[in-house]
Each structure stands twice: as structure tokens, then as C-alpha cells.
Amino acid sequence: MSTQASEDKIRVINLTKRFGDLTVLDGIAFTVRAKELVAIVGPTGCGKTTFLHTLSKLMPATDGRILIDGEEADPRRHNISYVFQEPTCLPWRTVRENVAYGMEIKGVPHQERMERTDRIMDLVGLSSCADLYPNQVSASMLQRIAVSRAFAVEPDLLLMDEPYGQLDVKLRYYLEDELVNLWRKLQSTVLFVTHNIEEAVYIAERILVLSNKPTRIKAEIPVDIPRPRNFLDPKFMDIRHQVTELIRWW
Amino acid sequence: MAYEEVVVKKPLLLRILPFVSVGVFLLLWEWVVVSGIVPSVLLAPPSKVFTLFIDKLSEPNPDGAVLAVHAWTSLQEAFIGYGLSLLVGIPLGLAMGWFKIVEGLARPVFELIRPIPPIAWIPLTVFWFGIGLTGKVFIIWIAGIVPCVINSYVGVRMTQPTLIQMARTYGATDWQIFRQLCIPSALPMVFGALQIALAYCWTNLVGAELLAADTGLGYLITMGGRLGRPDIVVLGMVSVGISGAILGFIIDCLEKKLLAGIRR
Numbered sequence: 001m002s003t004q005a006s007e008d009k010i011r012v013i014n015l016t017k018r019f020g021d022l023t024v025l026d027g028i029a030f031t032v033r034a035k036e037l038v039a040i041v042g043p044t045g046c047g048k049t050t051f052l053h054t055l056s057k058l059m060p061a062t063d064g065r066i067l068i069d070g071e072e073a074d075p076r077r078h079n080i081s082y083v084f085q086e087p088t089c090l091p092w093r094t095v096r097e098n099v100a101y102g103m104e105i106k107g108v109p110h111q112e113r114m115e116r117t118d119r120i121m122d123l124v125g126l127s128s129c130a131d132l133y134p135n136q137v138s139a140s141m142l143q144r145i146a147v148s149r150a151f152a153v154e155p156d157l158l159l160m161d162e163p164y165g166q167l168d169v170k171l172r173y174y175l176e177d178e179l180v181n182l183w184r185k186l187q188s189t190v191l192f193v194t195h196n197i198e199e200a201v202y203i204a205e206r207i208l209v210l211s212n213k214p215t216r217i218k219a220e221i222p223v224d225i226p227r228p229r230n231f232l233d234p235k236f237m238d239i240r241h242q243v244t245e246l247i248r249w250w
Numbered sequence: 251m252a253y254e255e256v257v258v259k260k261p262l263l264l265r266i267l268p269f270v271s272v273g274v275f276l277l278l279w280e281w282v283v284v285s286g287i288v289p290s291v292l293l294a295p296p297s298k299v300f301t302l303f304i305d306k307l308s309e310p311n312p313d314g315a316v317l318a319v320h321a322w323t324s325l326q327e328a329f330i331g332y333g334l335s336l337l338v339g340i341p342l343g344l345a346m347g348w349f350k351i352v353e354g355l356a357r358p359v360f361e362l363i364r365p366i367p368p369i370a371w372i373p374l375t376v377f378w379f380g381i382g383l384t385g386k387v388f389i390i391w392i393a394g395i396v397p398c399v400i401n402s403y404v405g406v407r408m409t410q411p412t413l414i415q416m417a418r419t420y421g422a423t424d425w426q427i428f429r430q431l432c433i434p435s436a437l438p439m440v441f442g443a444l445q446i447a448l449a450y451c452w453t454n455l456v457g458a459e460l461l462a463a464d465t466g467l468g469y470l471i472t473m474g475g476r477l478g479r480p481d482i483v484v485l486g487m488v489s490v491g492i493s494g495a496i497l498g499f500i501i502d503c504l505e506k507k508l509l510a511g512i513r514r
Contacts (some may be wrong), residue, residue: 056419075421082419088412092434105420146416153420 009034009189010157015064017047017054024050026214027064032157037183037190039200042210043247048193051215052159055191056082068156079106081150083160087142089134096121096130098145102153120148123185124178140171147179151186158190164199176203180227197243201236202229209246219246294481299488302481313473313482315465320486321493323465324455327383331390331458332451338391339398339447340440346399347406347436348428360399368393368450369457386458386466393454394447401443405436441505448501452494467493 010032017025024047032038042048053059055066057075066073073080081102089098096117103113121127124144129137134145143163150158164172180203183190194200200207204223211218221242225235276296282288283295294302306317345352346360368389379385409432417427459468467490474482 058415058418075419077421080419080421082416084412084416086412088410088416090413090431090434092437102420105417105422105426159419 007033009036009069010191011065011067011070012055013065013067015051015054015066016062017050017059018062023214025054025061026216028215028217029064030208030217030220032189032191034189035187036206037180037192037204038206038208039204040191040193040208040210041195041197041200041243041247042215043212044195046210046212047215048195048210049161051210052082052161052191052193055157056080056159058082073157078157079153079155081153081155081158083143083146083150083158083163085161085163085165087134087139087146089142089145091134094131094133095126095137095141095145098134099126099148099152102149106153108153116152116154120152120182120186123182124148140167140175143167144175144178147175147182151182151188154186155188158188160190160192162194162196165194165196172199177228179203197240197247198231201225201240201243202231207239207243209243290480291478292480294484298481299484302485303488306485312477312479313470317470317485317489320465320467320470321489323463323469324459324467324490325493327386327458327466328390328451328455330383331387332394332448334387334391335394335398335447335451336444339395340402340443342395343399343402343443344406344428344433344436344440347403348424348432363392364396368454369460372457372460381463386455386463389458390451390454394451397446397450398440398443401439401446402436405439406432408439409435438509441509444501444505445498448497449494452490452497456490 008031012028012030015025015028016023028051040048040051050059054061055073057066057073057080068078068080071077089095090101093101099121100113100117103116108116118127121130124147126141126144126148129141134142137145147160147163150160164175167175176199179192192200192203201223207221207223208217209219209221210216221239223239225233225239229236231237280295280297283290283293303317308316310316310319342352342356346356347353371389371392375385375388379388406428413431413435414427417431422430455466456468456471459466460472463469467486470489471483471486474480474484474486
């Protein structure tokens with residue numbers, strides 16, 4: 001094994017998903033290093049959700065393997081987190097209990113669970129509404145609860161499916177900063193799926209561009225711009241342009 | 251952060267409206283009988299029912315028991331039957347909603363039994379349990395179990411699928427998902443079942459008491475019929491109605507208390 005391979009946290013080999021005759025994922029292969037934040041962009045309807053569902057093991061793959069630390073991925077054994085497009089808060093639990101829910105399933109001991117919950121709620125500014133119920137907080141708060149819950153389990157792999165897609169632009173910038181901040185502090189391995197190219201360039205260390213169906217990885221673009229990133233930085237604009245060219249279908 | 255409750259006072263008119271409607275209804279009823287439009291051998295006016303009510307509080311004749319005894323017998327039967335139907339129906343419905351094996355086993359039998367009206371069980375009940383309390387409780391149990399099963403089943407089925415997916419990605423077991431997601435999601439529907447089942451149980455009470463009884467509100471109605479006394483029949487009916495409404499009100503309050511705990 002080379003040094004590069006030993007650093008690989010996630011290895012996806014020949015991931016294929018067919019529904020009858022329809023091939024949605026066609027031999028997808030890539031690796032993610034530990035503590036890396038990778039964005040995945042692709043044209044609309046390229047099977048991003050199918051891709052995430054197979055990666056998270058919600059849906060069995062037709063072919064191929066997903067390895068975490070060299071072992072076959074398994075939600076029971078590995079810490080996989082998934083932040084869905086729509087908010088997924090349990091309405092009968094308070095904000096704090098919602099943030100702790102993932103750790104509860106994972107069997108994190110009470111004491112540690114409380115400490116991690118408090119820490120993460122401080123980081124994302126949820127502390128002030130810890131004892132409220134989800135129907136008493138705003139839509140952006142709901143998504144932050146889901147993001148906090150996902151980070152709190154210290155995931156081996158954190159999957160995010162356009163978590164900020166439904167929020168307004170200003171709030172998005174703010175939450176993207178918050179996400180980058182969380183990721184740097186908590187050092188998780190994140191796969192962030194989005195259709196927003198600017199968002200991808202803003203947050204990611206590397207961008208994987210998907211093709212149209214049957215979906216393959218079309219290109220891989222490293223984003224080596226120092227943070228905090230500026231949308232008007234020529235390098236930023238250059239990468240954004242590159243990615244746009246790759247996925248344009250018009 | 252405090253969550254302040256906003257109190258909105260209902261306007262006076264809306265508050266007195268229920269009393270007005272009941273009052274007008276009683277006056278019309280009285281008038282229809284007193285004026286002779288409906289002969290008094292067919293229907294008793296409310297005033298007569300009321301005097302009979304006062305009498306029956308202390309007078310066991312002609313049907314053999316005072317009103318309180320009738321009501322108490324009926325309440326006992328209804329409550330045992332109701333309690334048992336909740337005890338069996340809710341867990342069964344919840345399990346049917348989530349566990350495919352339970353659904354596969356229980357659903358076909360349930361669907362076959364469901365359309366049979368509870369009073370159709372009376373002859374069999376007599377064979378099995380004789381004519382005591384057990385038989386009546388059985389009829390009431392059959393009546394109450396149906397809405398419990400259906401509501402709990404539907405409640406579990408309505409659990410938001412993304413919540414289940416979310417729990418799955420964290421590696422939750424089927425049992426954890428059932429306990430932590432499906433049951434809380436189903437609670438509002440289950441509480442709905444409390445009301446519906448109570449209504450079913452209470453309305454089938456009279457049917458159950460057709461099964462040879464010597465006390466009970468249903469028995470009072472049957473006796474009134476046999477004696478040709480419309481006032482006794484109406485008193486029995488009104489007692490069933492009023493006590494049913496009171497029970498419904500109590501369950502409603504309980505439901506609000508319990509639901510406030512899960513705040514949706």
C-alpha cells in the first residue's frame with residue numbers, strides 16, 4: 001500500500017446502481033482522504049440522490065464496493081451521518097434532544113453526549129434555544145439542528161444533500177461559513193452534494209463533477225484557494241468557470 | 251426563551267350559543283308533545299322526563315333499580331370493555347404498522363372480523379359466556395378494538411419517511427425506529443382512537459344489554475319499551491347520551507393534557 005492509499009478514509013470502487021434497464025450510476029470510483037471536504041456537483045437529474053442513498057447504504061448498490069478505513073461500509077459499525085435536503089427534526093424532542101439523537105443511537109455515554117451536545121450547540125449558536133421544540137424555531141435553525149446532530153456523532157463519513165438548497169442567499173453564505181468552521185474544528189470527512197457551483201467552490205477542498213445519466217465522475221478539480229475565500233478572487237472565478245463549463249448542458 | 255401563550259377570549263355570543271341551541275331544542279320538543287302534534291303515548295315531553303329523572307333517583311320501580319344503579323352497571327361494562335380494547339388494539343395496531351410479520355399474520359383476520367357488526371356476536375357470546383358481565387364486556391371489546399387497531403396502524407404508517415432514513419443512516423435497529431420514531435409519530439392518531447373507540451363502545455352498550463340483563467341503561471330502555479312507557483325509554487336514551495357526552499369530554503381533556511406533552 002502506498003502512503004497515499006493509507007491516508008484514504010473512503011474508497012468507492014466501481015459503484016453501480018441499476019433500476020431494471022436504467023443505469024443510474026455507472027462504475028463510480030473515487031477516494032476521499034481523512035478530514036477532507038469534498039463537494040460533488042452535477043447537472044440536474046444526474047442521480048445525486050441515488051448516489052447518496054447507495055453511499056449511505058440506505059439503498060443496496062447493484063455492483064461495486066464502498067470501503068471505510070478499508071472495511072465494507074456498514075451503518076451499524078461505522079459512523080455515517082446524512083443531512084437531508086429537508087429538515088429531519090423529531091417534533092416531540094427539544095432542540096437539544098434532537099442534536100443528541102444520533103449519539104443516542106450510537107450509544108455514546110450520557111455524560112459525553114451532553115458535553116458534545118453543549119459544545120456543538122455553542123459552535124452553531126443553538127444554545128439559546130436548546131429547550132425549545134422544533135415547531136418554535138425557524139427553518140434555518142431546523143437545518144442547523146440536523147447539521148449539528150450529524151457532526152456530533154464524529155462521523156467517519158458525513159453526507160450532505162443540498163442542505164441549504166431551500167434557504168435564501170444571505171443565510172446560505174452565513175451557514176456555509178458555519179459549516180466550514182465546524183468541519184475545521186471537528187475534523188470530519190465530508191461529502192457535500194450541491195447543484196450550486198459557487199457554493200461548491202466556496203466550501204470544498206476538491207470538487208468531483210458528475211456527468212449526465214448514466215452517471216460517472218467526469219472530472220476532479222482541486223480547489224487550493226486559501227480561506228476565507230472571496231467570490232471575486234480571480235482564482236475563485238476561474239475554478240467556478242471551469243466547473244460550469246463541465247456541467248453545462250445548454 | 252419563554253414561550254408565551256396567547257389567550258383569545260371568545261365573544262359573548264359564541265359562548266352563549268350552545269345554551270341557546272339546547273334550550274330551543276327542548277322548548278320545541280316540549281311544544282310538539284304538549285300541543286298534541288305528537289301524541290303523548292308515542293313521545294314523552296322533556297318536562298315529564300325530567301320529573302321521572304328526579305323520581306328515578308330514589309325510586310326503583312317499575313324496572314327494578316334506581317337510575318344510579320343502571321348507570322353504574324353500564325359504566326362498569328363499558329369501561330372494562332373499553333380498557334381491554336385499548337390494551338389489545340393499540341399495541342396490535344402499532345405493531346401491524348411497522349412489523350411486516352405482524353401485519354401479514356393479523357391483517358387478514360382483522361379485515362374479515364371488522365365488517366361484522368358487534369351485536370351479531372350476541373348469540374355466540376351467550377354460548378360462550380352465558381348472560382353475565384363477561385358477555386357484555388366481550389361485545390363492547392369487539393366494538394372498541396376496531397378503531398384502536400386502524401388508527402394506530404395508520405398513525406405508524408404516516409411516520410415521515412425521511413425521519414426513518416435519518417435514523418437508519420445512524421444505524422438504528424428496527425426496534426429503535428419503532429420505539430423512538432413510529433410510536434411518537436402515531437400518538438396523535440392513537441389519541442384520536444381513544445375518542446372514537448369510546449363512542450363505539452358506548453353506542454354498542456345498548457346492544458350488549460339486549461343480552462339478558464337486569465340492570466343497565468340499555469336495559470332501562472328495553473324495559474320502557476316493554477312497559478309501553480315512552481318516558482322511561484326517553485330517560486334511558488337521554489342518560490346514555492348525557493353520560494356518553496361527559497365521558498367524551500373527560501377523554502378530550504385527558505387527550506389535550508397528554509398531547510401538550512408532545513407539543514406538535
